[in-house]
Amino acid sequence: MRRGLDHVVHLVRDLDAAGEVYDLLGFTVGARNRHPWGTENRIIQTPGFFIELLQVVEPEKIPPATETAFSFGAFNQGFLETNGEGLSMLALEGRDPAAEKASFDAAGFGGFDLFEFARNARRPDGQEVEVGFCLAFARDPAGPDVGLFTCTQSRPENFWSADLQRHSNQVTAMAGVVLVADVPAQHQAFLETVTGTPVRRALAEWFVGETPRGNVDVMSRGLFTERYGVPAPGGEGLRLAAVRFTTPGVAELSRALAARRMVEEAIEGVVVVPPRAALGATLVFEQATAAA
Known part of the structure; x- marks a missing residue:
């Protein structure tokens, strides 16, 4: 079954400071929410997709991972210590x-229990209101520094908000995510x-999967830097490097962010916010077309 992109986790050290960065980028940022296992988040929504800004606030509450229990909190705590x-x-x-868990298990990428929880929002x-989620985790043995899972909502009507999807940067949709790896084919x-969808070779060091909501690109670190003009995340394995958005206001956004020194190299029709300005992430804004 083909699966669209649902959200990314942007791990930060200071949730309020991260909210200010995304506000400067022209996004509407949701209120702070608390998880029972020691993390807190804030949400930035686009239709059908969101960025979860996440901070570890109570490390003593984080449960350890076991052979069959994937610990969301422990993974992000370890990621912060290793990668920042x-x-x-x-x-x-x-x-x-x-069914998703069974698919991951059969392919040799699973083995984890389902994780179901609810929180207030x-x-x-x-x-x-209360929102609820059920997560099915998958793990790439050659990519320990990226966590992937499916997310099923039990109360989506309480989560999605048209008001939170109105942004001053005029972002209309998420176009996709970009991952990097030394050997993308691996x-x-x-x-x-x-993803449940074919991931096909576009170039020797670039593969693309077209999901029902956004593309998944995986490319070499060198190609990523060449294409976007910013450094790729380090390491040897698979890493999540960038989120791509579409907006009809690329020119206005470029001028505003250049004035704030939040962008560097100019790429025609594209605004690239580098990791130094976006708390370790690369955020790409592309000109929306009539069909977008």
Whole structure:
């Protein structure tokens, strides 16, 4: 089953400071939410996709991982210690968590229990509601520094908000995510398993999977830097490097961010916010077309 992109986790050390950065980028940032296992988040929504800004606030509450229990908190705590701030996890939209887990297990990328939880959320009007999620985790043995899972919501009507999807940067949609690896072909089978869609070679060092919501690009670190003009995340394995958005306001956004010294190299029709300005992440804004 083909799965669209659901969200990414952007791990940060200071959730309020991260909210200010995304506000400067022209995004509407949601209120702070608390997880029972020691992390807190803030959400930036586009239709059907969101960025989860995440901070470890109570490390003593984080449960350890076991052979069959993937610990969301422990993974992100370890990621922060090893890699610092940045894009740590990618979630695909889930519909049937048990079937997704079975698919990951059969392909040799699973073995983890399903993880179901609920938390309170505050809507833009101040109303407090409950949201619920069920996660099915997958792990690439050759990519220990990126977490992938499917996310099935039990109360989506309480989560999605049209008000939170209105942004002054005029972002209309998420176009995709970009991963990097020393040998992109080494991760083709894993990415095909978690996305449920073919991941085909575009160039010698670049593979692309077209999901129902956004593309998954995986390319070499050198090609990433050549294409976007910014450094790729370090390491030898698979890493989540960038999120791509579309907006009709690229020119205006470029001028505004250049004035704030948040962008560097000019690329026609594209604004690239580098890791130094976006807390370890690369954020790419592309000109929206009539069909976008």
